[in-house]
Amino acid sequence: MADLSPKDFPVVVPFTLHWSEMDAFGHANNARTFTWFETARIAYLARIGMTGPSGAGETRIQGGIGPILKATQAEYVRPVVFPVRLAASARVSRIGNTSVTLEHAVFGEEDGTLYTKGTAVIVTLDYVKNEPVLVPASVRAAIEALEGRTFGP
Helix, strand or coil, X not given: CCCCCHHHCCEEEEEECCHHHECCCCCECCCHHHHHHHHHHHHHHHHCCCCCCCCCCCCCECCCEEXXXXXXXXXXXXXXXXXXXXXXXXXXXXXXXXXEEEEEEEEECCCCCEEEEEEEEEXXXXXXXXXXXXXXXXXXXXXXXXXXXXXXX
């Protein structure tokens, strides 16, 4: 994810850093990064039909199948300092058998400065059986349409 730009991501969600997100060191608290990633991730999932627009537990895939977060990580590039407008972004880097890997980045909205980047692994889960299931063809097709490219098998 070198030389990243907001233009590299199909989902970009702008927002304003709140004063309450700052910590005693004068920058945004590191834990906030995961909330920003989540905001972009839920927007992405809504765009591909894996959750409702609010992300409020609505599964859009029939049979009680939907996304669940398996893992997430972040790499901090530079401190986020108040005041600033930011943009949280998401794109898919890999579609596996039962999971999708997303890449996230948080940029300065005005100048494109990269503040943090990371990944998230989403598993397609049968919520009734509590078991992973294959990523549905409809989800794969929606991802490929949004990303403007195809992913290998």
